[in-house]
Amino acid sequence: MRVVLATVVGLLGLSACGGDEPPRPEPRVTVRLTEPADAAVVRSRAVEIAGEVRPADASVTVLGRDASVTDGRFSLRVSLQPGANIVDVAATAPNRRAGFAALRIVREVRVRVPDLTGRDADAATQQLAALGLQVELRRGGGLFDPLLPSEPTVCETRPGPGASLLPGSTVEVVVARSCG
Numbered sequence: 001m002r003v004v005l006a007t008v009v010g011l012l013g014l015s016a017c018g019g020d021e022p023p024r025p026e027p028r029v030t031v032r033l034t035e036p037a038d039a040a041v042v043r044s045r046a047v048e049i050a051g052e053v054r055p056a057d058a059s060v061t062v063l064g065r066d067a068s069v070t071d072g073r074f075s076l077r078v079s080l081q082p083g084a085n086i087v088d089v090a091a092t093a094p095n096r097r098a099g100f101a102a103l104r105i106v107r108e109v110r111v112r113v114p115d116l117t118g119r120d121a122d123a124a125t126q127q128l129a130a131l132g133l134q135v136e137l138r139r140g141g142g143l144f145d146p147l148l149p150s151e152p153t154v155c156e157t158r159p160g161p162g163a164s165l166l167p168g169s170t171v172e173v174v175v176a177r178s179c180g
Contacts, residue, residue, distance in 0.1 A: 029091040029099035030054045035075075038103040042080070047105060049087055050075040058093040080107040113171055115161035116154040121175040124154045132167030141176025148177035155179035 035050040036042065049062050056072030067076035067089075078087060084106050091099045111131045116124040125135045139145070140155050152175040159171065 026095055026097050028097045029058050029093050031060070031089055031091045031099040031101040033089065033101050033103055036103070036105060039106070040103075041106045041108050043108050043110070044080075045107070046077050046079045048075055048077050049089065049103075051089065051101070053091045053099070055093050055096070058091045058096075058099075060089065060091045062089050063087060080105060082107050082109040108166065110164040110166055113157055113159055113161055113163045113165060116157055116173065117161075117179075119154045121152050121154060121173065124173055124175075128171055128173070133165060134168065134170040136170050136172045138172055138174050139176065140174040141178050141180075145176050145178055150177045152177050153179065 031051060031053050033049070033051040036047055040047075049067070051060075051074055052072055053060055053069060053074055054072060056069075058069065058072075060067040060069050060074040060076075062074075062076040063078055065076060065078070067074040084104065087103050087105060089101045089103075111133065113133070114127060114131075116127065119127075121137065125137070128135050139152075141148075141152075155174045155176050156179075157171050157173050159165070165171070
């Protein structure tokens with residue numbers, strides 16, 4: 001009986017000292033992003049990142065910059081690079097583990113097709129390439145065009161002047177010696 005009683009007392013003692021129980025982790029700060037949506041596609045140079053944090057008095061950083069937090073809501077306007085962006089958010093509070101969140105935002109940058117009518121084919125190709133556009137040259141002018149004495153110039157582009165395209169898009173450039 002003494003052995004059983006000593007074993008029970010020993011187990012109770014270990015349990016009371018935390019011997020078998022793992023230490024309780026500190027509660028985590030929770031972060032919920034509300035704006036913009038993950039994988040959003042935007043055209044603006046900057047976007048407002050907004051969300052909620054618990055506890056309401058937690059400190060929040062967005063891309064390493066302090067965000068304004070009021071009653072558990074935070075926001076901060078951040079600049080975006082063209083293309084894919086990852087925006088990371090961290091929140092901390094005393095006696096809590098930090099909370100983290102991230103979202104992906106694509107800043108879509110479009111370029112306008114310039115009016116190249118009448119320009120030299122090489123100059124037009126260089127101008128489109130400088131805008132990040134691909135060029136597909138096509139001969140126009142008909143059967144007798146190669147016999148004419150002048151140099152080929154741009155007759156038209158497809159899509160036409162003013163069209164808004166993503167970089168890397170292809171513009172068909174129709175060149176001829178006579179754009180009749």
